[in-house]
Amino acid sequence: MSDMNANRAFVRSDMLPEQAPPALETGVVKWLRENLFSSWINTILTLVSFALIYWVAQIIVPWAVFGIWDAGSLTECRAIRDELYGVSDGHGGGVACWAVIAERWPQIIFGFYPSDLYWRPILAFALFWVAITPVLFEGAPRQLLVVTVAFPFVAVALLWGNVGGPIAVALGFALGWAIYKFATPAIGQLAGTIATIVVPILYWILLSGYIGDGLSAILPGLEPVGSSRFGGFLLALVIGISCIVLSLPIGIMLALARQSDLFIINKSAVVFIEVFRGVPMIVWLFSASLLLGYFLPEGMDPDDLVRVIILITLFSAAYIAEVIRGGLAALPRGQYEGADSLGLDYWQSMRLIILPQALKISIPGIVSTFIGLFKDTTLVVFIGLLDPLKGLSDAIRATTEWNGIYWELFIFSGAIFFIFCFGMSQYSQYLERKLATDRR
Template sequence: MADTSNSIAFVRTETLPQLDPPASEVGVIGWMKHNLFNGVWGTLLTLLSLWAIYYVLSGFLPWLLGGVWGTNSLAECREVLGGAAGGCFSVLSERWNQLLFGFTYPEEYYWRPTVAFVLLFVAIAPVMFSMLPRVMLVFTAIYPFLAFHLIWGGTILSPLLAMAGFIVGYLAYSRLVNQSFAMGFFGGIVAAVLTWYIGGFIVDAIAPENPTLGAVPSRDMGGFMLNMILGVVCVSLSIPLGIALALGRQSDMPIIKWICVVFIEFIRGVPLITLLFVANVVLAYFLPPGTNFDLILRVIIMITMFASAYIAEVIRGGLAALPRGQYEAADSLGLDYAQSMRLIILPQALKISIPGIVNVAVGLFKDTTLVSIISMFDLVGMIRGPILASTEWNGVYWELFGFAAFLFFIVCYGISQYSQWLERQLATDHR
């Protein structure tokens, strides 16, 4: 047996210097190793993906970069190309105004929807980014009426009357909500409708014959401008209406509950194209003879109803995801129904519902192209109608529909990226 009585144990008294990680684990090489070449199957999928990207770009880039922009017809474009690969993008440079503003919108008024589009970002900025001054919300409240006056023109008394109706409705709601939320809600709606009904006769009587901005009828609206109008207005209106329907479906009042249930289930069970045909044809049979109900307004009503039913179900899912303790906490604080919903329940439910709401909003914006079925010349309607029907550009498809896809992708991708940023900003569960 070995003698260990005189052995001395060694204990290091200084700290070893920190060594750099291996070069294969950091930087670009490390990232590629962990994300692109992490095993046999990962390497095979990466190589297959690189081949697919090369195959697509090798055919697309020559067509894109070798395109022609300065001809007046498809025949001239093909003569310039001489059989080489390239797109006939001259249709975009020649018909850009029709693609954006429609076929009959007056050219001298192009500045008006352009200004309204730029001001849209100013109006939604304080809603989307909480770090901006809250005083900017005043312009946000004014913007819908200002944009209407810019795009449609006519007398300024009409948007002022619309604004007055909302103000009167809000004042009535503030006065009656202390008695009950339902009385305040429906009282505000009645006050607003009466203001618009009575004020309409006054506006018709005192409106000047020659307004400052020339009036543009709705039948002259078209192009991507029409898609933007329908998308922005319908999404903006469907979110508060969807919240009201979701709350109504959970109401303890049976009449309110079943009205909301029937509305949601009926609208969700009907295709959107059917509702658009109803707006275009059937709705006129239920109006008094000689009544002129603007087609864009009818389409906005139907699309808003369709989207609000889906948003109501999304928000109902968010409400159901909240633990019962949140409702009990609101009751223990002595809050009434409106206060508990505004301060405690809805902020949490809406945060949970952000992905679903964005999904409905993106789908709704793309579905605005369905109005071309009812002879409204939106972006797709302009491509399928006046442009492709012309002898100069009959046969140009990839360039036009690719341009339409690019515009819709930019808008939808922007909405998606903002929603992801908003989710990160509102994240409270530190994982």
């Protein structure tokens, strides 16, 4: 008996082969069980949701998929529909009449911009993507920053055909750089910074218009196109891009001013931010259209589009300032003390330590504000500009060919807005993941 116990192995000498996980714990089945059928109430809600989606889809999908693309008017579209599907209900139901998109998409995109000059906004839009590439993506060639700096002036020349105006404005930036570079060492940092800001502003208000007109008369230029010809998504992109690019640096300066210990600077920033945030945007749009000219110097009378860009920029900057102020307030006090311990002055600490962290914290709020701003460009319809959603849709429906069509125009415009806004949202999430150093 003892010999049998001596030869018996109590420790396994080989491992069992790996077993496949249970079917309920892997793949699609696991996801469905955990997300859709995790409890009896979730199961009921899932089934009800599927039924609702099916009911909506069986109405919308045939209407959209089997729509008519080749017709010259709504009446012709209905005749084709009746012939193909035997639908005769006296209105535009049954299937979609996408022919209005096929025929009028250039007008929805470009408004009333001259068709023989479409190459100019297309080129400006292409240059815009080249210009923002080194700003948005770290691996882009740094040489493209030349395009980034020159793009605003080139875009204005392309879109409006005004060559002298952008050059005159660029001279103001060159003037500010020259003052900061050469005058600051002689008059001191504070005085030099104030002069760098104030002198170009005075130049732009008092002299740039006359210089721009003189240069336009001398230099060969492109065919001029007035702002009244802008419309559709060209108008939305011009307003949206301009206001986004301009409002961010202004909002940063306002946020820093509101955090300042200097009484006048602090209270001026508070008044500016609260006034613009406390009044609806539509009021500022009407102010831009009707009242802004009374506050500008004599002889300086920008058109409606420029007025709208100015007021929406200031409105958006007030919201951006509060978003960034939240990021500044979220930083621990030790970050400020650490910057002081390194011997950095105010601007160095802000540029190198404080602002990068505050902007990282504020990314969701900043992008959310930008998305709202881009969608709010449709409000310009109330002051007579042809936005893509209401202004252009009404202009197309006012024609005899397409009088009575609605959903197709709204769906097309909404889809384009979704593409741009979803793109901004996705880039925001990419930037958050890239900068999430605390999670690595």
